Amino acid sequence: MKIETSVALVTGANRGVGHHYVAHLLAQNAAKIYATARDPGTLRETVALDPQRVVPLAIDVTDTPMIAAAARRAHDVTLLINNAGALTFGGALDVSEAGLSRDMAVNNDGLREMTRAFTPVIEANGGGAVINMLTLLSLVSAPGFAGYNASKAAAWSMAMSLRAYLRPKGIRVINAFPAGIDTDMLAGVDAPKDSPAAVVRDVLAALLADQEDVYPASASNVFAAWRADQKAVEAAFAEMM
Numbered sequence: 001m002k003i004e005t006s007v008a009l010v011t012g013a014n015r016g017v018g019h020h021y022v023a024h025l026l027a028q029n030a031a032k033i034y035a036t037a038r039d040p041g042t043l044r045e046t047v048a049l050d051p052q053r054v055v056p057l058a059i060d061v062t063d064t065p066m067i068a069a070a071a072r073r074a075h076d077v078t079l080l081i082n083n084a085g086a087l088t089f090g091g092a093l094d095v096s097e098a099g100l101s102r103d104m105a106v107n108n109d110g111l112r113e114m115t116r117a118f119t120p121v122i123e124a125n126g127g128g129a130v131i132n133m134l135t136l137l138s139l140v141s142a143p144g145f146a147g148y149n150a151s152k153a154a155a156w157s158m159a160m161s162l163r164a165y166l167r168p169k170g171i172r173v174i175n176a177f178p179a180g181i182d183t184d185m186l187a188g189v190d191a192p193k194d195s196p197a198a199v200v201r202d203v204l205a206a207l208l209a210d211q212e213d214v215y216p217a218s219a220s221n222v223f224a225a226w227r228a229d230q231k232a233v234e235a236a237f238a239e240m241m
C-alpha cells in the first residue's frame, strides 16, 4: 500500500502516539488525514501540523452512532488506524469494575466497532489497510495492568479474526505490538520507554513492506526473547508492577 495516495483516519489523534501518526503520515505525503478525538477541540495542535490536509472529526470509539456518523462523513478513507487506547492500573483482583469495563470497551470493542463501520468504506474505495495498536501485553501479562492486558489480548484475538474476514475484501490488517512508549499513558511509570516517533516509523514501514505483524522499536528484542522462551518472559513481566 502506498501512503502518498491514501486517505487515513487516526483515532485518539489529539495526543501521544496518535498525534505522531498524523505527523508521520503528513511527512510521507498522505493525501488527507482525518484526525479524530472524543473532543475535537483538543485537536488544535494536530490540525496545525497542516490545516490543508488534516481534517478534525469527533469520534468516541465507544459511541456506535458517533462512529457511524463519522464513517458517512469520512467516506474516502483507505487506511484506518485504531490507535485510541485506555489503561486502568490495578491487579487482577483489585482493579475497579469500571476500569475493567472501560479498558475492554475502548481497546477491544472500540477496535471492532471502528473496523465494522469503516470496512464498507475502505472496500468501496478499492481496498486498503487497518492498523491496530496492540501491545506486547497482548502476548504476556504485566500483573499491575490486569484489565489492560485482558482487553489487549482480546483485541489481538479479535484482530486476527478480522484479518481473515477482511483479506478477501482487499483490506490488510497490520497488528502492532509495541513495548512501553513515552506518552501520557505511562507517565509516572519508571520503565524503559520508546519514543512515539520510533514506534510510528516502524509501524508505517511494516505497512509499506506488506508485513502483517510488527514489533516496533525495542519490542523486537522482547518478542525475540518471548519466542525463544515464553515462560522466562512471563516470569520477568511478573516482576513488573
Ligand SMILES: NC(=O)c1ccc[n+]([C@@H]2O[C@H](COP(=O)([O-])OP(=O)(O)OC[C@H]3O[C@@H](n4cnc5c(N)ncnc54)[C@H](OP(=O)(O)O)[C@@H]3O)[C@@H](O)[C@H]2O)c1
Pocket: 011, 012, 013, 014, 015, 016, 017, 018, 037, 038, 039, 042, 059, 060, 061, 062, 082, 083, 084, 085, 086, 106, 133, 134, 135, 136, 177, 178, 179, 180, 181, 182, 183, 184, 185, 186
Ligand atoms: N504508551 C505505551 O506505553 C503503549 C505501549 C503499547 C501500546 N500502546 C497503545 O498505543 C495506543 C496509543 O497510546 P498512547 O501511548 O498514545 O496513549 P495516551 O497518550 O494515553 O493517549 C490515548 C489516546 O486514546 C484516546 N482515547 C481514550 N479513550 C477514547 C475513546 N473512548 N474514544 C476515542 N479516543 C479515546 C485519548 O483521547 P483523550 O485525550 O480524549 O483521552 C488519547 O488520544 C493505545 O492503543 C495504547 O494502548 C501504548
